[in-house]
Amino acid sequence: MQTLQARIRYYRDLGISQFYRRIAAPLSEIESVTAINPDLEPPIPPRKPAATLPTTFTASVDRAAGLSAIQHELHNCTRCPLAFQGRHTVVFGDGNADARLMFIGEGPGADEDAQGLPFVGRAGQLLNNMIAAMGLKRSDVYIANIVKCRPPQNRVPEPEEANTCAPFLFRQINVIKPEVIVALGATAATYLLGGKSPLARLRGRIHEVRGAKLIVTYHPAYLLRDPSQKKEAWKDLQLAMTELGVKAPKASSNADS
Ligand code: SF4
Numbered sequence: 001m002q003t004l005q006a007r008i009r010y011y012r013d014l015g016i017s018q019f020y021r022r023i024a025a026p027l028s029e030i031e032s033v034t035a036i037n038p039d040l041e042p043p044i045p046p047r048k049p050a051a052t053l054p055t056t057f058t059a060s061v062d063r064a065a066g067l068s069a070i071q072h073e074l075h076n077c078t079r080c081p082l083a084f085q086g087r088h089t090v091v092f093g094d095g096n097a098d099a100r101l102m103f104i105g106e107g108p109g110a111d112e113d114a115q116g117l118p119f120v121g122r123a124g125q126l127l128n129n130m131i132a133a134m135g136l137k138r139s140d141v142y143i144a145n146i147v148k149c150r151p152p153q154n155r156v157p158e159p160e161e162a163n164t165c166a167p168f169l170f171r172q173i174n175v176i177k178p179e180v181i182v183a184l185g186a187t188a189a190t191y192l193l194g195g196k197s198p199l200a201r202l203r204g205r206i207h208e209v210r211g212a213k214l215i216v217t218y219h220p221a222y223l224l225r226d227p228s229q230k231k232e233a234w235k236d237l238q239l240a241m242t243e244l245g246v247k248a249p250k251a252s253s254n255a256d257s
Pocket of ligand 1: 077090
């Protein structure tokens, strides 16, 4: 009885004052019914444990678990020739499993192969600056590549290599469910869209891939070679920002490195 009174006081403290009164059968009655027929359900079914985590946190855990399962499948992967051409690490991807924005490049370079993370060399520094110019942090987005192993001499991945590896990227996209994907360069655009087209024809438009809006821009490595195109790349990023509903911080007018 004291426990019941304490509970009622607790509910009153929360501002809950209306109670339904349930007349419970005496315990002896319940015990005798179930004892006569053990197949009968107990009159009060056991309570399901209450969900203790908010839905968003659960979704985040599910996404992180989904990504780790895919990464586990790629451990020491030898599914395509790139496994035997000097790669040191499988560069799976990096960033926020709940990201609304994904950047997808072509493949890891020497720095990425050494560190096991995508876009950590000079091109990665420029990509970081581009992300900052958008008013975002690298930890807000998810970054991956069409192929996860370094092509020798940074050559373009062969179709056999890209077609073998890309399905794992598609699974990453399915798990993360980004709203917007930015394809960095022609190779990323080709394998995401499933066909080759000149970059000039693909830029400045919204495409659709796996439920996400796809925007095509230049690869940061190309922008390092031809910085005059940074203004054009900034236009592409602004398109992505419009789709995401984010505004650039006041100090940023472009994505200069
Ligand atoms: S590039 Fe992809 S498919 Fe090829 S070996 Fe590396 S992880 Fe496997």
